Amino acid sequence: MxxxxxxxxxxxxxxxxxxxxxxxxVERRLLTQCLGVRFxxxxxxxxxxxxxxxxxxxGWWWSSxxxxxxxxxxxxxxxxxxLLDFDPRVTAFASQPFWxxxxxxxxxxxxxxxxxxxxxxxxxxxxDVRADDRIEPVDAEAFAVTAAACExxxxxxxxVGTLDGVxxxxxxxxxxxxxxxxxxxxxLVGRLxxxxxxxxxxxxxxxxxxxxxxxxxxxxxxxxxxxxxxxxRSALLGPSTLVRHSGWERS
Numbered sequence: 001m002x003x004x005x006x007x008x009x010x011x012x013x014x015x016x017x018x019x020x021x022x023x024x025x026v027e028r029r030l031l032t033q034c035l036g037v038r039f040x041x042x043x044x045x046x047x048x049x050x051x052x053x054x055x056x057x058x059g060w061w062w063s064s065x066x067x068x069x070x071x072x073x074x075x076x077x078x079x080x081x082x083l084l085d086f087d088p089r090v091t092a093f094a095s096q097p098f099w100x101x102x103x104x105x106x107x108x109x110x111x112x113x114x115x116x117x118x119x120x121x122x123x124x125x126x127x128d129v130r131a132d133d134r135i136e137p138v139d140a141e142a143f144a145v146t147a148a149a150c151e152x153x154x155x156x157x158x159x160v161g162t163l164d165g166v167x168x169x170x171x172x173x174x175x176x177x178x179x180x181x182x183x184x185x186x187x188l189v190g191r192l193x194x195x196x197x198x199x200x201x202x203x204x205x206x207x208x209x210x211x212x213x214x215x216x217x218x219x220x221x222x223x224x225x226x227x228x229x230x231x232x233r234s235a236l237l238g239p240s241t242l243v244r245h246s247g248w249e250r251s
Contacts, residue, residue: 015149018110019045019098031100031153039116039124040092044071045099046112061085063093064178064224071095077114077129079168080160082175084117084127088226093117102145111142125156132161170232174224182221185214192219196228196243203239219243 020043021027048058060069072078097116117125150157222228
């Protein structure tokens, strides 16, 4: 199904969105009537089931970006939620924000995107998480429809899959230090910014500031906030990893 055909059909019939508006009330409206809805704040449109013997791994991720939990239904989703939380271009996001319904011949199809994301520039983004080798034709059609719907209302759409292992492992390590309490020692923060004004090995720089066991959690928190930066893609973080000041300040 081409996007042109899909959009032409919507212009005549309209695509609908069904979401939890609050207080348990379910709203069902045309997508074009929902541009003022803060989908990054809505409750999931359906629950995250857990049962004996299930093959996926649902759970909740505490977001340092928003200070609240966001659901996921697999480890792959968890890692992509982690990356949303790590991305300074993202200000808020919600899991399973709405059902998207559209006409398909003599029936109506529906799709539940995995995440709605609010970007720092104010634009909304819909994100689906699915590995390349797990996309069936019916999934590909749903993603194409969702992408076209987003284009109509000025949103972005991303379908993301398997992550680079080194990058995911490094961000996962830093995420352990994402809570603001890890960065409360302002005296250590100031010294770390001075030490890493020029690229310096991670452990050597930490030891210039003080006891490594005391300093490292603060250093890792600054890396999570991307006030300090490293190459997260080439190799796993280690004592000799070069760290430098990004030029940003913490918000």
